[in-house]
Amino acid sequence: METKITKEIIAHTAKLSRLELTEEEEKGMEKHFASVLGWVKTLDAFDASSVPATAHISDAVNVLRDDVPGEPFGREKLLSCAPERSEDSYIVPRVVE
Amino acid sequence: MKITDMTLLGLVRAMDAGEVTSVEATEATLKETEEKKDLGAYVTVCAERALEEAKAADARRRAGERLPLLGVPIAVKDNICTEGVRTTCASRFLENYVPPYDAFVVKKLKSAGAVTVGKANMDEFAMGSGSEYSAFYPVKNAVDKTRVAGGSSGGSAVAAASYQAFAALGSDTGGSIRQPASFNGVVGLKPTYSAVSRNGLIAFASSLDQIGPIARTVGDCRAVYDVIKGHDAGDSTSYAGDLDKGERVTSLKGRRIGVAKEFFGEGLDGEVRAAVERAIAFYAEQGAEIVETSIRSFDMALACYYILSSAEASSNLSRYDGVKYGRRAEGCRTIDDIYYKSRTEFFGAEVKRRIMLGNFVLSSGYYDAFYLRASKARTLIKRDFEQALSGCDALIGPTAPTTAYRSGMSEADPAAAYLGDVYTVPVNIAGLPAISVPCGNGGSGLPIGMQLIGRPFCEETLLSLAEIYEKECGR
Incomplete structure (x- = not known):
């Protein structure tokens, strides 16, 4: 499949990625996408309708652990990783007006 | 003999015999890390802690x-x-991250009595093939400082090769253990997918990532692998069945080693080809039957890998939101500010390229053409390897098309650097075990590595085949 990588595609993908790109970075990204997606032609070599997809290599599905009570992480231990916190919670800007 | 020149198994024997102490071995190792700091193998050296562990x-x-x-x-x-x-992942984002827990493999190392020298440098988030994409400083090749260490486990390979550790743990998503091992003249084992728990491995591409050992000898790799493998309820993909389906090969008589022609195609450097062909001739002389075989879907592997790994990376790295851990950009007024500014400021260029590519191939309108098609190509690649390996004990080929290249070469065209992963990525796509073993040096003295690829959970077959070669032809 031929996909022309445009400035709009790059801008939209940057939004999905929550990244701000400079104009120069956008141009570099366009070039990079074109190079990598150029190889995708090699994937046209087979009839996709007859082949199932492999998302995961092992056969395991929905492995469940035994329901055994254990020690959870301590609150302080986890909060100590936070970039901004109060005594007992994460701090973020107001999200609900 | 310098203590650090010993093999891992030699050191254990010497310590058991009372000839050397762990404190002596650890002090000697720490001295090497001090003297070879310019190689950039470590992000963090845990000198005090290591000495405490050694005393214990x-x-x-x-x-x-x-x-x-x-x-x-x-x-x-x-x-x-x-x-x-x-634990930084060589990223500004995690520059100050101190994990509240040990990875499963670290717990395993600790319970086997290992001393942790430090945390090895790497490409940021394991994305790269030269260890030049570390956010802090690049890793230099242990043999020639003007060349790349390989990657992404470049620090691990250089630490083992330059006697700054007796062995190292690396991770391999598309060659990140085997290629740096090859570039630095050491041994690297990428185990079967799910043989080693990923619990506590910072995720890059979850269906491809696998932890494994790098060391100076095959026997040393086996010693570390035997410690870290095994089922873990903390990783839902961890294999609970028999991990020892391989066998210890002692004679090559009646063994079959496959050579797939696609591993010797265009782009393979002449001296690498010659070195691997000499190794194949060695196995033949020892009595192995060399079987010609083919991986017909080989040409699809690179596109398949970069689509799938980037897609998984874009999803895995969405967790870096500047809220729960890692860093947060200054002066954020809204929650979107936190996301955009933190991710823009703290992710490096290569990581951004992968996230972008991944989000693109998963996005509405492109999913079927890219992600779904690549997932189907994966099925074909897996089948082709199954078929090729059904007729032989292992496949043999080069680990990388060239020896270590000069630093700075991937800057102008980052996509061109991806081509160097052509022989390693198919193995991750198929989830198979593979080992890279030194098989000589190029004209400039740079190490060359060959790769043995095996059936699922047949690590021992690969280790013992590699060991026979190492004994006769190795250092």
């Missing part, structure tokens, strides 16, 4: 305890969580 190991040994890695100084790649020790 010596005490346990004096009390009669014997453990497989008791008192052995080992390096751990910096994408593997270590409780209380900074």
Whole structure:
């Protein structure tokens, strides 16, 4: 499949990625996408309708652990990783007006 | 003999015999890390902590305890969580991250008595093939400082190759253990997918990532692998069945080694080809039957890998939101500010390229053409390997098309650097075990590595085949 990588595609993908790109970075990204997606032609070599997809290599599905009570992480231990916190919670800007 | 020149197994024997202590081995190793700092192998050296661990190991040994890695100084790649020790993934985003827990493999190392020397440098989030994409400083090749270390486990490979550790843990998503091992003249084992728990490995591409050992000898790799493998309820993909389906090969008579022509195509450097062909001739002389075979879907592997790994990466790295851990950009007024500014400021260029590519191939309108099609190509690649391996004990080929290239070469065209992964990525796509073993040097003295690829959970077959070669032809 031929996909022309445009400035709009790059801008939209940057939004999905929550990244701000400079104009120069956008141009570099366009070039990079074109190079990598150029190889995708090699994937046209087979009839996709007859082949199932492999998302995961092992056969395991929905492995469940035994329901055994254990020690959870301590609150302080986890909060100590936070970039901004109060005594007992994460701090973020107001999200609900 | 310098203590650091010993093999891992040699050190364990010497310590068990009372000839050397762990404190002596650890001090000697720390001295190497100090003297070879310019190689950039470590992000963090845990000198004090390592010496404490060494003292404790010596005490346990004096009390009669014997453990497989008791008192052995080992390096751990910096994408593997270590409780209380900074784990950065070589990223500004995690520059100050101190994990609240140990990865499963770190717990395993500790219970086997190992001493952690430090956290090995790498490409940021394990994305790269040269260890030049570390956010802090690049890793230099242990043989020639003007060349790349390989990657992404470049620090792990250089630490083992330059005697800054007796072995190291790396991770391999598309060649990140095998290629740096090859570039630095050491041995690297990428185990079967799911043989080693990923619990505590900072995720890059979850269906491809696998932790494994890098060391100076095959036997040393086996010693570390035997410690870290095994089922873990903390990783839902961890294999609960028999992990020892391989066999210890002692004679090559009646063994079949496959050569797939696609591993010797265009783009393979002449001296690498010659070295691998000499190794194939060695196996033939020893009585193995060399079988010609084919991986017909080989040409699809690179596109398949970069689509799938980037897609998984874009999803995995969405967790870096500047809220729960890692860093947050200054002056954010809204929640969107936090996301955009933190991710823009703290992710490096290569990581951004992968996230972007991944989000693109998963986005509405492109999913079927790229992600779904690549997932189907994966099925074909897996089938082709199954078929090729059904007729032989292992496949043999080069680990990388060239020896270590000059630093700075991937800057102008980052996509061109991806071509160097052409022989390693198919193995991850198929989830198979593979080992890279030194097989000579190029004209400029740079190490060349060959790769043996095996059936699922047949690591021992690969290790013992590699060991026969190493014994006759190795260092």
